[in-house]
Amino acid sequence: MIELLTFVLAGCFLGVITGMLPGLHVNNLSLILLLLFPTMPSNIIALIVAMAITHSFFDFLPSIVLGAPDSESYLSVLPGHRFLLKGRAYEALLLTIAGGLFAGVAAIILAPLFVLFLSFAKGILPKIIPFVLIVVLISMVVFSRNIKSSALVVLLSSLLGVFVLRSLSIKNGLMALIIGFFALSTLLISIVRESRIRKQVVAKQAFSLKDSVKGSLLALAGASTIAIMPSIGPSQAAFILSKIFGKIKTQAYLVMLGGINTCNLIFSLFVLYALGKSRTGIALAISSATITAKELLLFCGAFLIAIAFSVLALKAIGSELLKRIHRVSYRKINSAILCSLFAFVFFACGLVGLLSSLVACFIAIYAIANRVRRTNCMAFLMVPTILFYMGL
Amino acid sequence: MLLREYWLNRLSIFCAVLGVLLIGAYSMLESPKNVSIAEINEQNLGEKVRVRGIVSFVRLNDSIAIFGIESNAKIKCVIFNPGIEERIILQKGSIVEVIGKVQRYKGSLEIVVEKVELLD
Numbered sequence: 001m002i003e004l005l006t007f008v009l010a011g012c013f014l015g016v017i018t019g020m021l022p023g024l025h026v027n028n029l030s031l032i033l034l035l036l037f038p039t040m041p042s043n044i045i046a047l048i049v050a051m052a053i054t055h056s057f058f059d060f061l062p063s064i065v066l067g068a069p070d071s072e073s074y075l076s077v078l079p080g081h082r083f084l085l086k087g088r089a090y091e092a093l094l095l096t097i098a099g100g101l102f103a104g105v106a107a108i109i110l111a112p113l114f115v116l117f118l119s120f121a122k123g124i125l126p127k128i129i130p131f132v133l134i135v136v137l138i139s140m141v142v143f144s145r146n147i148k149s150s151a152l153v154v155l156l157s158s159l160l161g162v163f164v165l166r167s168l169s170i171k172n173g174l175m176a177l178i179i180g181f182f183a184l185s186t187l188l189i190s191i192v193r194e195s196r197i198r199k200q201v202v203a204k205q206a207f208s209l210k211d212s213v214k215g216s217l218l219a220l221a222g223a224s225t226i227a228i229m230p231s232i233g234p235s236q237a238a239f240i241l242s243k244i245f246g247k248i249k250t251q252a253y254l255v256m257l258g259g260i261n262t263c264n265l266i267f268s269l270f271v272l273y274a275l276g277k278s279r280t281g282i283a284l285a286i287s288s289a290t291i292t293a294k295e296l297l298l299f300c301g302a303f304l305i306a307i308a309f310s311v312l313a314l315k316a317i318g319s320e321l322l323k324r325i326h327r328v329s330y331r332k333i334n335s336a337i338l339c340s341l342f343a344f345v346f347f348a349c350g351l352v353g354l355l356s357s358l359v360a361c362f363i364a365i366y367a368i369a370n371r372v373r374r375t376n377c378m379a380f381l382m383v384p385t386i387l388f389y390m391g392l
Numbered sequence: 393m394l395l396r397e398y399w400l401n402r403l404s405i406f407c408a409v410l411g412v413l414l415i416g417a418y419s420m421l422e423s424p425k426n427v428s429i430a431e432i433n434e435q436n437l438g439e440k441v442r443v444r445g446i447v448s449f450v451r452l453n454d455s456i457a458i459f460g461i462e463s464n465a466k467i468k469c470v471i472f473n474p475g476i477e478e479r480i481i482l483q484k485g486s487i488v489e490v491i492g493k494v495q496r497y498k499g500s501l502e503i504v505v506e507k508v509e510l511l512d
Contacts (some may be wrong), residue, residue, distance in 0.1 A: 205398065206394040290438040
């Protein structure tokens with residue numbers, strides 16, 4: 001038991017590292033561990049599970065803190081960045097933590113029901129989702145403030161997505177585009193506009209129970225969507241839900257974002273046990289082991305310990321980081337991160353991948369400059385998904 | 393209604409305690425079952441067992457060690473990526489204790505070894 005707990009804690013520490021370093025992902029480490037331990041002993045399973053859960057909490061820290069734009073582009077940034085601009089990044093972080101905690105615990109309790117639901121839904125939902133996505137795509141343009149620019153952004157993003165993800169065989173093409181649309185563009189704009197981070201308020205917080213519950217339920221719905229439809233990821237599911245359920249308060253949206261990936265990981269291991277299918281990288285790595293009902297105890301134990309560790313550690317590390325962030329030269333940090341991302345995309349995706357990433361970046365900058373929501377760039381993933389589900 | 397930050401701490405501590413209890417329960421269930429080689433059958437598939445026997449053959453390469461042990465019956469055992477200690481222990485005629493999971497491979501039951509010890 002002590003050995004298992006040690007491996008769980010080791011997994012938690014690894015998850016902190018993978019979560020805080022952009023570009024290093026828990027899936028890559030899991031596959032390396034699979035190569036080293038092909039039979040997946042229970043210690044390594046516990047380590048991988050704990051690492052993945054901790055990663056799902058900690059990866060919000062760099063995404064909230066990195067690439068903060070200035071007040072002119074306030075309306076077109078992601079919610080975490082808006083809070084950073086207002087000096088409320090700690091509140092944003094706590095909301096994502098609350099999402100991971102509440103939704104994660106709910107996912108563990110509801111997982112058996114979810115597996116039952118999956119058996120019924122997996123035949124029906126993939127047939128209706130393409131039409132839902134088409135409606136969402138059209139509404140993104142029609143309800144935009146700047147219809148012409150919005151349509152152009154959607155068109156260019158769609159073409160780029162279809163070209164990169166379906167036509168060209170670019171290694172890690174999806175990652176290149178996500179980095180281009182959402183990381184490179186934000187960093188470039190921050191550097192050009194000389195963004196400064198105001199002093200962050202790091203104090204005891206309180207948030208609405210209603211927003212927490214709503215966000216957690218949406219996270220569960222999003223994770224269920226991902227589990228049913230293989231080509232939809234956490235960001236895409238969060239985006240679709242925000243369009244389906246209409247206006248969601250920013251606080252509830254952050255709780256949802258915080259919970260969706262954690263729930264997806266939890267559901268994926270229950271799906272592995274019940275249906276033998278791997279929906280995530282860690283499930284794929286663990287699938288080489290014999291998974292019986294006993295292993296569910298191990299999974300749940302590791303989930304709960306990792307969730308507890310992540311909540312306490314992320315609050316501590318996040319608060320210390322955010323107390324000091326306003327003192328550093330944000331331009332220098334962003335420049336360093338931009339250079340390292342260029343290098344990372346080049347090595348991971350090749351020259352064509354880097355060029356695709358740059359094209360995505362310029363499309364996103366056009367969107368920001370024309371007051372178009374950057375979520376419209378999600379067309380790069382939605383259109384290939386629609387085509388996939390329609391069999392085209 | 394407002395949720396105060398300290399509730400996150402309290403719920404986390406509760407989760408941690410529950411998690412430790414679940415890991416403890418798993419450890420108890422996962423303790424290897426002492427069996428003789430002749431007793432190993434289909435019902436043991438996926439179970440962790442502890443068996444003793446004499447090494448009847450060994451086939452070693454860089455990434456895998458396949459060996460047979462026998463006492464009142466025979467069974468094949470497999471170690472992936474064997475270390476130096478395992479290579480030294482696995483000699484024909486050695487009396488060993490093997491802990492591992494029972495699995496089926498190409499129609500036969502075998503043990504995927506997690507630990508092997510030399511017995512005097």
